[in-house]
Amino acid sequence: MSSLASIEGLFYLAATIAIVASLKVVTGKNTVHALLYLVISLLAVAVCFYLMGAPFAAGLEVIVYAGAILVLFVFAVMMFGLGIDETHNAPQSRGLSLWVGPVFLGLLLLIELIFVIGNSDLSLQLNNQIVDSKQVGMLLYGPYLLAVEISSFLxxxxLVAGYHYAKPESRGGRL
Amino acid sequence: MTEIPLTHVLILSSLLFIIGFVGVVVRKNTLFMLMSLEVMLNAVGVAFIGAGSVWQEADGQIMFMLVLTLAAAEIAVGLALLIRMQRRYRTLNIDVLNQMKG
Structure with missing residues (x-):
């Protein structure tokens, strides 16, 4: 076992953040706060990917999960209307304390990432074990071409199902 | 090759998966169930990336991308169904769906 300032120690820190944030997602009462913690959980997992030598997957995690899917969630929550779900069961707004948890965990992740990028020893260690996007692309459009086609169909x-299901019945959206 | 042992990656992955699974089983709000589903899919991604990094192969990342695609499609359909449910029953409680008519 090594100290906290190694790749292993940083991985354990990010993993702990991911688990804590996921627990807060599952036990949360308020939808928007749970979504905030879900973002933190995904970012922590992205940092884990980066430390495991998969920076391309880490970027995809941030862009697609935290960027696209979570925005979809936020839009859906906005359409539901906040007063209708479990928000009225949540404690009254306490100002700072509601968002200080996610912000603290996010800052911890940011500090960790800056530490890894700034520390030349760790960067060198990481560069030795990287599986870069070139290898991924060569495989993706070689042996896995059929899987790419199938996922595009998916x-x-x-898209079609989302459009059809979410259409109001008054505008011809009958199931 | 890598610094991080595979067993620890798999422990993280299974912990996240269990958390997500408990969330899906326990919660009654359908939106929270979808969020727990996301946590579960994410845990699977951790396992794939960890295995890919141990063997220094890109296949793990490719499987992760396929899981990502699956998650995007699943969330699109799931949220659309939730919007439908909210319109029809005025609630997101999963228990109102226990009666189906053909």
């Missing part, structure tokens, strides 16, 4: 099916 996304198209998701």
């Amino acid at each position: 996304l198209l099916a998701g």
Whole structure:
């Protein structure tokens, strides 16, 4: 076992943040606060990916999960109307204390990332074990071409189904 | 090769998966169930990336990308169904869906 200032120690820190944030997601009462913690959980997992030598996957995690899917969640919550779900069971707004948890965990992750990038020893260690996007792309459009095609069909099916299901009945959206 | 042992990655992955699974089983709010589903899919991604980094192969990242695609499609359909449910029953409680008519 090594100290906290190694790749291993930083990984354990990020893993702990991911687990704590996921627990807060599952036990949360307020939808928007749970979403905030979900963002933190995804970012912590992205840092884990980066420390495992998969920076491309880490970028995808941030862009697609934290960027696109979470925005979809926020839009859906806005459409539901906040007063209708479990928000009225949550304690009254206490100012700072509601968002200080996610912000603290996020700052911890940011400090960790800056530490890894700034520390030349750790960066060198990480560079030795990287699986870069070039290898991923070569495999993706070689042996896995059929899987890419199938996943594009899956996304198209998701788009069509989402459009059809969310359409109001008054405008012809009958199931 | 890598610094992080595979067993620890798999422990993290299974912990996240269990947390998500308990969330899906315990929560009654459908939106929280979808969020727990996201946590579960994410845990699977951790396992794939960890295995890929141990063997220094890109296949793990490719499987992660496929899981990512699956998650995006699943969330699109799930949230659309939730919007439908909210319109029809005025609630997100999963228990109102226990009666189906053909």
